[in-house]
Amino acid sequence: MPASQQTVLRDIVLVGGGHSHVGVLKHFGMRPLPGVRLTVICTDTHTPYSGMLPGYIAGHYSYDDVHIDLPRLAAFAGARFYRDEVVGIDRQQRQVRCRHRPPLTYDRLSINIGSSPAVDRVAGAAEHAIPVKPIRRFNERWLALLERVRQHPGPMTIAVVGAGAGGVELTLAMHYRLRRELQWLGNDPDALAFHLFSAEREILPTHNAHVRRSFERVLAARGVVVHCSAEVSSVSRGQLRTRSGATLAADEMIWVTQAGGAAWLRDTGLALDGSGFIEVGDTLQTVSDPLIFAAGDCATMIGMPLEKAGVFAVRQGRPLADNLRRSVSDLPLRVYRPQRRWLALVSTGDRYAVASRGALHAEGRWVWRWKDWIDRRFMARFRDQ
Numbered sequence: 243m244p245a246s247q248q249t250v251l252r253d254i255v256l257v258g259g260g261h262s263h264v265g266v267l268k269h270f271g272m273r274p275l276p277g278v279r280l281t282v283i284c285t286d287t288h289t290p291y292s293g294m295l296p297g298y299i300a301g302h303y304s305y306d307d308v309h310i311d312l313p314r315l316a317a318f319a320g321a322r323f324y325r326d327e328v329v330g331i332d333r334q335q336r337q338v339r340c341r342h343r344p345p346l347t348y349d350r351l352s353i354n355i356g357s358s359p360a361v362d363r364v365a366g367a368a369e370h371a372i373p374v375k376p377i378r379r380f381n382e383r384w385l386a387l388l389e390r391v392r393q394h395p396g397p398m399t400i401a402v403v404g405a406g407a408g409g410v411e412l413t414l415a416m417h418y419r420l421r422r423e424l425q426w427l428g429n430d431p432d433a434l435a436f437h438l439f440s441a442e443r444e445i446l447p448t449h450n451a452h453v454r455r456s457f458e459r460v461l462a463a464r465g466v467v468v469h470c471s472a473e474v475s476s477v478s479r480g481q482l483r484t485r486s487g488a489t490l491a492a493d494e495m496i497w498v499t500q501a502g503g504a505a506w507l508r509d510t511g512l513a514l515d516g517s518g519f520i521e522v523g524d525t526l527q528t529v530s531d532p533l534i535f536a537a538g539d540c541a542t543m544i545g546m547p548l549e550k551a552g553v554f555a556v557r558q559g560r561p562l563a564d565n566l567r568r569s570v571s572d573l574p575l576r577v578y579r580p581q582r583r584w585l586a587l588v589s590t591g592d593r594y595a596v597a598s599r600g601a602l603h604a605e606g607r608w609v610w611r612w613k614d615w616i617d618r619r620f621m622a623r624f625r626d627q
């Protein structure tokens with residue numbers, strides 16, 4: 243019997259269409275649970291796959307290559323899809339509050355809404371800088387920047403604030419793409435200047451020294467000016483200032499710093515960590531409410547701090563799906579143990595990448611091809627239903 247014709251006994255509501263929830267939808271599509279209705283609410287109809295974003299910016303992939311079609315995936319899972327923004331949870335009434343729709347009742351709730359660079363911690367950043375997330379808004383600004391560079395070639399300075407893997411990769415991807423655009427148009431690519439700011443003493447602080455050296459070499463070869471121990475303390479129109487008092491005039495300021503949790507989570511009464519992320523146990527159930535689960539960037543596993551990386555959000559999809567099924571069937575939950583070391587494949591913009599895992603390091607065009615193969619295979623799981 244099609245899911246839509248079955249009696250609904252339990253409602254599972256998925257808030258956000260992040261990397262974990264696409265996995266949940268896929269698992270429920272493959273193995274439906276009779277009597278259980280899934281609903282997914284997301285601000286976007288197409289959710290980006292983080293691993294391929296820098297490749298999209300660099301021009302190696304199209305928009306469709308790097309986005310998962312959520313309504314289509316929801317249809318495969320027999321789930322309802324609502325495009326809306328969740329703005330709160332009424333835990334007494336077991337209801338999700340949306341910006342536009344009436345409240346939605348849940349028996350189990352799962353939250354996978356990601357994180358955003360904490361622009362509100364630096365004066366002026368919210369008004370004058372472009373946060374890399376949400377990706378939809380960043381993409382709009384990126385397309386506008388591309389157009390501006392095409393229409394008005396001339397000197398331009400781009401500052402990227404945050405030199406973790408996301409910031410470094412994004413800098414190199416934008417650098418590659420914008421220079422190519424100028425070259426195609428017969429304009430001078432050297433009119434572009436890139437500056438990368440790190441509050442830490444070095445770039446890529448969570449990676450090994452070999453990986454750091456590789457990227458220092460690549461950034462230097464591309465002429466990107468790297469400012470270390472240079473915490474940006476304020477931003478005004480066209481200018482940023484570091485804590486030491488140094489200033490830089492910049493046409494665009496892109497914010498890729500440490501992430502924070504969504505502001506509305508603070509009013510849910512769920513326990514949050516110091517950065518505003520939801521505290522969950524080793525079953526991905528929140529520590530505050532057995533009916534609510536959370537995964538991906540917006541969750542913090544107690545006693546197991548994980549890097550905010552899509553790879554963990556993806557891996558949590560399977561155990562989250564299993565535990566939602568078990569919880570709704572009143573079965574004991576299963577423990578999920580994340581891997582202690584993980585492989586990061588970080589690209590340099592030009593179809594070349596560096597592999598980083600613990601103390602290991604490898605690099606080359608073959609690493610990029612390997613990454614490309616892994617990423618395309620991941621996306622195919624959601625396209626070929």
Ligand SMILES: Cc1cc2nc3c(=O)[nH]c(=O)nc-3n(C[C@H](O)[C@H](O)[C@H](O)COP(=O)(O)OP(=O)(O)OC[C@H]3O[C@@H](n4cnc5c(N)ncnc54)[C@H](O)[C@@H]3O)c2cc1C
Nearest residue numbers: 258260261284285292328355356408538539550551552553
């Ligand atoms: C430039 C860049 C490159 C990166 N590259 C990599 C990489 O190569 N490998 C890697 O592992 N990680 C990478 N990361 C990190 C990665 O992007 C995040 O860790 C990952 O996206 C987190 O996934 P998620 O599922 O938690 O959330 P997200 O992927 O952010 O998904 C959250 C979803 O929820 C929706 N949403 C948000 N708020 C609401 C709301 N209130 N109501 C409804 N819907 C909502 C959003 O629209 C979005 O669709 C990169 C990050 C950046 C910035």
